[in-house]
Amino acid sequence: MGTLKLILFSLISLLSTLMMVHGEDPYLFFTWNVTYGTLSPLGVPQQVMLINGGFPGPAINCSSNNNIVVNVFNNLDEPLLFTWNGIQQRKNSWQEGLLGTNCPIPPGTNYTYHFQVKDQIGSYFYYPSTILHRAAGGFGGIRVNSRLLIPVPFLDPEDDYHVLVGDWYIKSHSALRTLLDSGRTLAKPDGVLINGKAGKGNGKDEPQFTMQPGKTYRYRFCNVGLKNSINVRIQGHIMKLVELEGSHTVQNEYESLDVHLGQCYSVLVTADQEPKDYYIVASTRFTKTVLTSTATIHYTNGNGPASPELPEAPVGWAWSLNQFRSFRWNLTASAARPNPQGSYHYGKINITRTIKLANSAGMVDGKLRYAINGVSYVESVTPVKLAEYFGAADKVFKYNIIGDEPPAEASDKMTLAPIVLNATFRNFVEIIFENPEKSVQSWHLAGYSFFPVGIEPGTWSPEKRKNYNLLDAVSRNTIQVYPKSWAAIMTTLDNAGMWNLRSMSLERQYLGQQLYISVLSPAHSLRDEYNIPDNAPLCGIVKDLPVPTPYSV
Template sequence: MANLSDVACRLSCKVWFWCMFLVAIAGGEDVFLEWHVALDTTIKPIISVNKPVITINGLFPGPLLNSTTNDIVHVNVFNHLDEPLLMTWNGIQQRLNSWQDGVSGTNCPIQPGQNWTYDFKMKDQIGSFFYFPSTNFQKAAGGFGPIRINNRIVIRVPFPKPEDEFDLLIGDWYNQSYKEVRSQLGSSSGQHNSPTWILINGKGPFGNPLTVAHESFTASPGKTYRFRISNVGTTFSLNFRIQNHKLLLVETEGSYTDQILLDSLDVHVGQSYSVLVTMDQNVADYYIVASPKLVDETNQASLVAVAVLHYNGSNTPPNGPLPIGLDPFDILSSMHQAKQIRWNLTAGAARPNSQGSFNISKATISQNFNLHGGLAAEFNGILGYTVNNVSYLTPDTPLKLADYALNGSGVYSLDKYPANYTFPLTVKGTFVVSGIHKAYAEIVFVNNHEAIDSWHLDGFGFWAVGYGNGSWTPQSRTEYNIINPVVRSTVQVYPKGWTAVYAYLDNPGMWNLRSQILEYWYLGQELYIRVYDPDPNPAKERPPPENLLYCGKVHTLPSVFSVPAPPPLSFQLTPPAPERDSAATPNPQKSGTTTLHIHRFLLLVGLLMAL
């Protein structure tokens, strides 16, 4: 019989091994990035358009931010522009850490010639997202790029591993520079030209004589590929399709969806999706198309983006008519498609338990926000957009900083403008409302515009429970899907219609709720939700970072909170020449891919060998 002490020793060793294994797979790696953000006048997607492009490390679009659940990302951003800069991370929830959100209400901007490091964790998230500059209308000039959060190895992905993955950033593009458009928006009329082009990965449409270069994706016959699609544009909802190929929808903004087969997919401003595409056609080249909703594309060929899907071995260029998507003016069909996008209740995502274990049908709603987006009158000679007739006034001091150092005094008044009441007259004000910590909120977005609107909430994913036409009433709740609504962070609102979402406000901080239509956002269609947890435990909400930037009314924190502020690093505004990995492909999306550390893998191998 084995000696009891030997048995106990072996048992304790096995327990120790499994404890170490769980620690190894649960944590994340550190991902270090250095980004130089600059204007480039040599990159021209369209021959006839002479305007500067915002690049990151010389790339347009910017490099891929590739990560895994629970990785800690450190992005040192050097501002080579001639004006302040902030970067935001669309859909990254910044758990307990709104200090890193990168919008005007949370951060002081990075001044020209200076740098600042964002430090944030991909806490309990997977999926497809993107980043972009959040202030000064700079997104209209570029500065955006894709984000991937990959599953940990212990979490099963609910579809076979694809042969490869492609990032597709689709979006509209102005003929004018972003400063010219910004100046026009600052006039009393606010009138400006609409975007003229649709780009795919920063490139113009295939076959157009004004296109400098078109985008192309190479695939092998019989293989399946994952396309991660994000609408990084400013204005237009876009319909996406691939000639003669079906799109199998599998994920949106961090949620695995019920898998539905589509001929085309509507991707609204700020939204991200993953689709699987199988190369099941004859060896040839095929059109990839993105075109705007509510636009007659037959008279505006430049508003139809065209890329190429190239089969290995093909010598046949794309031919025939471009594939036809949903009728761009058929709102009911688009809404029907939106209602078909549902949460996969049996799949795991960032955690081993299934998504469906979080049962929204049993939620008790504690708050109701009814938000009307619309056009306001002039304010000091400038046109403004509104939420509930309040056009947002951006203070010099970020709300989060003022909240922490001044209790908001002199910067904003909490709940001065209720989130369920429309003022009879339009006003300009700093719109901040209270969110009840760890409570469910119902948010109803009402679109008073003639165009499709798109709303985004930082800090959370929300359940998209309902879409409808006309006015929202309490009776509209009978139309909600509370069985398997998809969780996402950006949702469309159709013209003269409404969209309802449920949000669980478990993430304390100061969170931006905004229109993703850049013109609306820039001119005031936004507000902030302050979710407050009185517990000072840093495990509940992280304290200010050590490299905190100060501005406005706050030049230091109270001594009790003493946070050292290291001097900023100054440098010349001319960025260094972009460095490319010698093994990188010409695809700029691949050039910025982060190589993750393998310490955890080596640890597991060592543990196995020890046993």
């Protein structure tokens, strides 16, 4: 009998352990009250979007696989959505927070986002995705830490700082929108902000960051700006790059880093200099007039102000291209990876489809528009994801209105329409971004990480594949394309849903430089994609339609 009891006790203990192992991952709850307020980031009073009274908004600090629940109360006078730049939303484009996937939150109401940072680590940010709200603020950092059992390829830093940098306009977001709607472009920005403040480098600004001598700190730089690439550097200190948009990197050291629109970089900085104040310096790149801002770092035992001599930024985009080529994935580091087996061997997977996308600018009815392969995206009243899900796609958009190649001959004529590309689930695709213009472009793909295998001047051709990095390109979600150049990325379309590919330039995105990729699972199974949330608001032509039969396993 004693042996039987022991066996039963062991079975009960095993079942309890299995239930614990397979239990739900932890939940983190946030409540956001979104309002307008008056602040003076550049010394002039202006309308700014506040979250819980703060600008920037509160940071989301979480760990791999955590469930994030954000209850957003929209107290603005306009509809509102938030998007989570770089969070992959596995099987869940319903939570992407874009006008192509979600009906906006009406004024005076609330909506609860629920998503999981599944198999992710790293540095990201969120921002309002409706109209030009990003120009009013409403952005904040997202930090996804590794779980305690997963080793990280560096010692725990003494502290961890988010540094949100970006260009900024004095005009309100509504005034900027009026400019774009009238057919004009946005002028150059008025300044640069670091965590919502513009430092003058005169020794009078309150310190934003503190370091103890001999300690090492992690700084997460994200470019949350609207128009320009930003170069960041720390006076008198070397930055060791350790993570880039969710991937641990080979730990090279840099005096400065170019952070293009939408990108995030993590660096380690050791307080090994004379104890006094130092400046973080952020300045615009590739602009005739360079705009600069500073933020003060204070050594705890410091006894002097920062030097007024600011470190110089590099010149030209060739330097930036060479820096990009120095970034390498740390293949020996343990980390959360959505597809670890495929990720290590991406260079050996056969390409099933090549999509070439060329950006362009032109006029339609006397108004400025931006296009991809000759088509300029326009939002529909019914989100394209909802139209597809409810079987009403033919009433809202046409699939594949652009081809996999840009038009053979350049033309100023543009078509205005929603752009939705049909894609095959789990295909391995190559996307080529061609930039015939004179400005640096930046592109973000939602729902995925991809491998940027090459950037070169000139025009892409299949022969260029021989120069690809097929071994250790850094898995990431945003890529820059230099003037008169091309960039190539590779990814596996294994995340079912409707996913946005967009220019991270706010005016270009608003005026048409974005599209959606529809990745449907033929199985219609919960294993591949979640059902529409019960709390999802409906709008447009699907508002009164019955909800389709839910997916099952």
